[in-house]
Amino acid sequence: MSTSPPDQRAARADDPLDRLPLRERKKLKTRRAIQHHALRLFERQGYDGTTVEQIAAAAEISPSTFFRYFPTKEDVVVSDEYDPVMAADLRRQPPELHPVEAIRRVLRDLLPEMLDGGDGDTVLTRMRLTATVPSVRSRTFEAMRSGTQAMLRDVIAERAGRAPDDLEADALAWAVVGVLMSAMYAWLDGRVGMEDMPELIDHNLAFLAAGCPI
CATH class of the missing domain: 1.10.10.60 (Homeodomain-like)
Known part of the structure; x- marks a missing residue:
C-alpha cells in the first residue's frame, strides 16, 4: 500500500x-x-x-x-510528531477532568484525524513493519517509554500539581500506554480492523478509568 x-x-x-x-x-x-x-x-x-x-x-x-x-534507520519507522500535539491538547482539557477522561477526549478527536485524514496509509505501513521487523519492534518499545509514556507522565503530573517524577503519575501513564499497545496487538493479531482502533482504544480507556471491573 x-x-x-x-x-x-x-x-x-x-x-x-x-x-x-x-x-x-x-x-x-x-x-x-x-x-x-x-x-x-x-x-x-x-x-x-x-x-x-x-x-x-x-x-x-x-x-x-x-x-x-x-x-x-528504525526511527524513520517509529518516529512521529503526534506526542507534542497530544500534550498540547491535554493541557487544554478542563482541569477537573480525571486524566484518563482527558486522554479519552483528546484521542476521540486525534485518532480519526490521524487515520482518516491522509496518514492512515502511513500508520498502517509503520504498524506492519513493527509487526514483522524485530529491530523496529524493539525500537518501538523504547520509543514508547522515552516518548509517549514520558509525555503522558509529565502532563498527568502537571495537571495533578505533582512533581514530574511522581510514581503514581508514572504508573498511570504506563497503564495508558498498555491500553494503546493492547489495541495495536489486537490489530496485529487480526482480531480487529484498523477502522475499529479508535473505538477499541476509547472502550479500553473507559475500562481503565472504571477500575478495570472484570
Whole structure:
C-alpha cells in the first residue's frame, strides 16, 4: 500500500500537526519527506534490503542529514510528531477532568484525524513493519517509554500539581500506554480492523478509568 505524498498531507486543512509552531512545522516537512521515501522503499524492496544511503538519495539529502532527523534507520519507522500535539491538547482539557477522561477526549478527536485524514496509509505501513521487523519492534518499545509514556507522565503530573517524577503519575501513564499497545496487538493479531482502533482504544480507556471491573 502506498503512502500519501508528504506535500499533500502537509497541506491538509484538518491536519492536527498544523497545530504545531511554525518552526516545528518546517522541520516536520523535511521529516515527512524522508519518511515517505523510506516507507516507499521498504514496501518495494524490503526493510533489510534498504539502506540509509538509498533513502537519502531518494529524498535528495545526504546521509548525515538523514541522521540529523532520525538517529537510526528504525526511527524513520517509529518516529512521529503526534506526542507534542497530544500534550498540547491535554493541557487544554478542563482541569477537573480525571486524566484518563482527558486522554479519552483528546484521542476521540486525534485518532480519526490521524487515520482518516491522509496518514492512515502511513500508520498502517509503520504498524506492519513493527509487526514483522524485530529491530523496529524493539525500537518501538523504547520509543514508547522515552516518548509517549514520558509525555503522558509529565502532563498527568502537571495537571495533578505533582512533581514530574511522581510514581503514581508514572504508573498511570504506563497503564495508558498498555491500553494503546493492547489495541495495536489486537490489530496485529487480526482480531480487529484498523477502522475499529479508535473505538477499541476509547472502550479500553473507559475500562481503565472504571477500575478495570472484570
